[in-house]
Amino acid sequence: MIYDYLIVGAGIAGLYAALNIPSNKKTLILAKDPLWECNTFYAQGGIATAVDSDDVALHIEDTLKAGAGLCNREAVEILSRNSIAVIEDLLARGFEFDTDEKGNLLFTKEAAHSRARILHAGGDATGRELHRFLLQQTEATVLEGVVVIDLLIEDDIAYGVCVRQGAREFTIYAKNISIASGGIGSLYEYHTNAKMISADLQGIAAMRGLPLKDMEFTQFHPTVFVYNTRARKYLLTEALRGEGATVVDERGERFLFEYDPRGELAPRDIVSRAIYRHQKKGHKVYLNFSAFNEEFFKKRFPTIYRNFQNLGFNVPKEQVPISPAFHFIMGGIATDTWGRVEGMQNLYAIGEVACTGVHGANRLASNSLLEGLVFSKRAVEDSLINEFSYTPKEFAIEKRQLVKSEDAKFKSLLRKTMWEKVGIIRKPSELQEAKDIVTQIANKPIGYLLRLRLASALAIIEAAIARKKSVGAHYIEEEGGV
Numbered sequence: 176m177i178y179d180y181l182i183v184g185a186g187i188a189g190l191y192a193a194l195n196i197p198s199n200k201k202t203l204i205l206a207k208d209p210l211w212e213c214n215t216f217y218a219q220g221g222i223a224t225a226v227d228s229d230d231v232a233l234h235i236e237d238t239l240k241a242g243a244g245l246c247n248r249e250a251v252e253i254l255s256r257n258s259i260a261v262i263e264d265l266l267a268r269g270f271e272f273d274t275d276e277k278g279n280l281l282f283t284k285e286a287a288h289s290r291a292r293i294l295h296a297g298g299d300a301t302g303r304e305l306h307r308f309l310l311q312q313t314e315a316t317v318l319e320g321v322v323v324i325d326l327l328i329e330d331d332i333a334y335g336v337c338v339r340q341g342a343r344e345f346t347i348y349a350k351n352i353s354i355a356s357g358g359i360g361s362l363y364e365y366h367t368n369a370k371m372i373s374a375d376l377q378g379i380a381a382m383r384g385l386p387l388k389d390m391e392f393t394q395f396h397p398t399v400f401v402y403n404t405r406a407r408k409y410l411l412t413e414a415l416r417g418e419g420a421t422v423v424d425e426r427g428e429r430f431l432f433e434y435d436p437r438g439e440l441a442p443r444d445i446v447s448r449a450i451y452r453h454q455k456k457g458h459k460v461y462l463n464f465s466a467f468n469e470e471f472f473k474k475r476f477p478t479i480y481r482n483f484q485n486l487g488f489n490v491p492k493e494q495v496p497i498s499p500a501f502h503f504i505m506g507g508i509a510t511d512t513w514g515r516v517e518g519m520q521n522l523y524a525i526g527e528v529a530c531t532g533v534h535g536a537n538r539l540a541s542n543s544l545l546e547g548l549v550f551s552k553r554a555v556e557d558s559l560i561n562e563f564s565y566t567p568k569e570f571a572i573e574k575r576q577l578v579k580s581e582d583a584k585f586k587s588l589l590r591k592t593m594w595e596k597v598g599i600i601r602k603p604s605e606l607q608e609a610k611d612i613v614t615q616i617a618n619k620p621i622g623y624l625l626r627l628r629l630a631s632a633l634a635i636i637e638a639a640i641a642r643k644k645s646v647g648a649h650y651i652e653e654e655g656g657v
C-alpha cells in the first residue's frame with residue numbers, strides 16, 4: 176500500500192500536520208515507543224504567540240534579537256503572523272489554555288520576551304495537555320514502536336522509509352513524507368529531552384546527503400535538576416524565573432547580576448554560562464522559590480510541585496540544586512519556509528528536526544511549540560497546492576547490523592564527549608578532540624544505529640569548528656579560559 180502522507184514523529188509537529196491533512200487522504204504517523212515519550216509531552220512553560228496584531232512586530236523583534244542576527248527574517252515573520260491563527264484554531268477545536276475566573280486567557284512572561292505572551296495549560300503541563308489533545312483529535316493511523324532507520328531517496332524524490340519494528344525490518348511507501356522526529360537530546364550526557372530523542376533522522380539526513388544547517392547552535396537550559404539517575408534530567412521551567420524564582424549560590428547570593436544586569440531574566444545562554452562559570456569557581460547553585468506562597472505554587476506549577484515533592488524537596492519552601500543541561504537544537508535539516516527539505520520535491524521537515532532559520536543562533540523561549548504548529552500546517556498546505564506526481568519505486572532492504580555488543584560503551588563516551596567538549600563553553604582544541612573521538616568511534620565495529628548518532632554529532636562538531644566567533648548559543652572561548 177502507498178500512503179498519501181507518511182509522518183515520522185508524533186510530537187506537536189507531526190500531530191498538527193496530520194490534523195491539517197484532508198481526511199480523505201491515507202495518512203500514517205510513525206513514532207517510537209512509548210507514544211508519549213517525546214519532547215512535546217515534557218514541554219512545561221507554554222507556547223509563545225503574538226497577543227494581538229499590535230504585538231506581532233514586537234514578537235518578531237524579540238525573536239530576531241534572541242537569534243543574534245542570524246534568523247531568517249521571512250521565517251520569523253511567518254511564525255509570528257501565523258501565531259494568532261494557529262492558537263485560534265486550537266481553541267476552536269476545543270483546546271483549553273489556562274484562563275482567569277472570567278475566562279480570559281492567561282499570558283505569562285519568559286526571558287527575553289518584551290511582554291507577557293506565553294499561553295499555558297494545566298499550569299506547567301502545556302506539552303502534556305497539547306499532546307493528549309492532538310492525539311485525541313487525530314484521525315490518522317498512528318503506529319508506535321516503529322523506528323525509522325532509513326529514508327528511501329533517489330535524486331530529489333523520497334519514496335518511503337525503512338523501519339524496524341521489534342526484530343522486523345520493512346519498507347513503507349508514501350507520496351509525501353514529513354520528518355517530524357524532534358531534536359538530538361540523547362547525544363549529550365546531561366539533557367532535558369525525552370529518552371527516545373536521539374538524532375536518528377538528522378543522522379540519516381547526513382548520511383543521505385540531505386542538507387543540515389545551523390547545527391552548531393545548541394541551546395542549554397540553565398535551570399535543570401541533573402542529579403537524578405534517569406537519562407532525562409528534570410527541567411525547572413523558565414516561567415518560574417519569569418514569575419519570581421531566583422538563582423542563588425550556597426551563600427544565598429543572587430550572583431547572576433555579576434554577569435548580566437538582567438539577572439534571572441537575561442537570555443538562557445547568558446544565564447547558562449553564568450551558572451556554569453560560577454560552578455567552575457566551586458560554587459553550588461540553587462533555584463530559590465521564596466517569592467511564592469505554597470498555594471499559588473501548587474496551582475501554577477503542579478507538575479514541578481508533585482515531581483520535586485516526590486524527589487524529597489519541600490518546594491516552594493526548599494530550594495533545589497540546579498545546573499545547566501542540553502535542551503534544544505536550533506539547527507536541523509535545512510528547509511524553505513514551507514517546510515520543504517532543500518533540494519527535494521516531496522520531502523518535508525517540520526518541528527525541532529527542521530531548520531527554517533526561524534531561531535537563528537538562539538531560540539526565544541516558547542517559540543518552538545509555536546514553530547511546530549505554524550510550519551507543519553504550511554508543509555501540508557504546500558503539499559496540497561503543489562501536488563506531487565508520484566511514480567512508485569521499490570527499494571531492497573539494506574543488510575546491516577543495527578546494534579553491536581560494544582555500542583552502549585561508545586554511546587556513553589559520545590555523550591560525555593559532547594557534554595564536555597561541545598557544550599556550553601567551547602574551545603577550538605576541545606572541538607578538534609571531540610571530532611577525533613567521534614572519528615575513532617566510527618572506525619570501531621559498531622552498529623548502524625550508533626553510526627546515525629555519530630553522523631549527527633559530527634555535523635554539530637564540524638559546524639562548531641567552522642564557526643570561529645561566538646554568536647548566540649555558540650560560545651567559543653580562547654584557550655586558557657574556564
Ligand SMILES: Cc1cc2nc3c(=O)[nH]c(=O)nc-3n(C[C@H](O)[C@H](O)[C@H](O)COP(=O)(O)OP(=O)(O)OC[C@H]3O[C@@H](n4cnc5c(N)ncnc54)[C@H](O)[C@@H]3O)c2cc1C
Pocket residue numbers: 183184185186187188189205206207208210212213214215216217218219220221222223301302321322323324355356357358367368369371372373375376410502503525526527528540541542543544545547
Ligand atoms: C523538558 C522540555 C520542556 C520544554 N518546554 C517548552 C516550552 O515550554 N515551550 C516551547 O515552545 N518548547 C518547549 N520545549 C521544546 C519543545 O517541547 C520541542 O522543541 C517540541 O515539542 C518538539 O516537537 P516535535 O514535534 O518537533 O518533536 P517531539 O515532540 O520531540 O516528537 C518527536 C517524535 O518523533 C519520533 N521519532 C524520533 N525518532 C524517530 C525514529 N527514528 N523513528 C520513528 N519515530 C521517531 C518520536 O517518537 C516522537 O514521536 C521543551 C522541551 C523539553 C525537552
